[in-house]
Amino acid sequence: MGEAGGKIGLMKRKKIVVVGGGTGTFVTLTGLRQYPVDLTAIITMMDSGGSTGRLRDQLGVLPPGDLRQALVALSDSQQIWRDLFVYRFESGDLREHNFGNIFLSALEKMTGSIEEAIDLASFILNVRGEVVPVTFDRCELCVELVDGFVIEGVSHIDEPREMTERPKIKRAFLNPSASPNPRALGQIEPADLIVVGPGDLYTSIIPNLLVKGVSEAIRKSPAKKIFVMNLMTKYGQTTNYTASEHIEDLEKYLGAGVLDTVLINHRRPSQKILDWYLESHEVVVEDNLTDETGVEVLRADLLSEVVVEKSKADKTRRSLIRHDSQKLARSLLANL
Secondary structure, three states: HHHHHHHHHHHOOOOEEEEHHHHHHHHHHHOOOOOOOEEEEEOOOOOOOHHHHHHHHHHHOOOOOHHHHHHHHOEOOHHHHHHHHOOOOOOOOOOOOOOHHHHHHHHHHOOOOOHHHHHHHHHHHHHHHHEOOOOOOOEEEEEEEOOOOOOOOOHHHHHHOOOOOOOOEEEEEEOOOOOOOOOHHHHHHHHOOOEEEEHHHHHHHHHHHHHOOOOHHHHHHHOOEEEOOOEEEEOOOOOOOOOOHHHHHHHHOOOOOOOOOOEEEEOOOOHHHHHHHHHOOEOOOEEEOOOHHHHEEEEEOOOOOOOOOOOOOOOOOOOOOOOOOOHHHHHEEEOO
């Protein structure tokens, strides 16, 4: 476990709350679950794309995709179970569907409760920690652009069909508004460390902060708050954003002066990878953070050596590079 893990083992078990969703939260949880800490993942419930969106619309269930990723990340079960929950069908009527999403949706329909579905899936996957939906309300994420145009639905915000420059996002909101899951609020107050990100700013992180009471709970918590900066910009959400612009937009919803630390990667990906991203108007997040930024800035090599290959059945555009889960975990634990 290294020096950080050794320190943690000698002291009282610390409580870490990770706020987000998607691949970024998956990477963070995968690294942290290897250490003796009390882990909770508070997960966005606004996804409307891909397999998740189809199940939500056709079955009337809450979106399972981000929950499923968090459950797999925290799983200590046999590899076959983890592989099964990420398996994606490549043909037939189930083409593009993820088995784990179908499984969670079936459990919710059988039990009538997404909470019970998560508890049962947690038992099967031998989950180390808790996966907590930020809300049980069904709502859509919406963004208003600076030109006044409103886009509704994560799938439309996340993957713009046009590759012409989209106006900047002015504000994000939920339609209708959402009440918090009391369990989520209850996990935030006693935390020792709250980790926000990495993840797409407007579709994985900010949706959690739009739920009533969540930002306030984070602000009031005595926990140390760390924001993990994304490796790359996201077209249509943070096009050409610098690191300081990520923080400025996040603080619109979290509050100014709430973050204690920003953790940012300083290792540059290969030019081949950068060229692939550039085709979609995405670039490395420029580190323009200074002492005047108002938060502690920690720079480290957080880049994974693995270039991600996705399933042929997955039509969603995925990132080729990610944070290294072990490097990220060690950096986060050093702040406890």
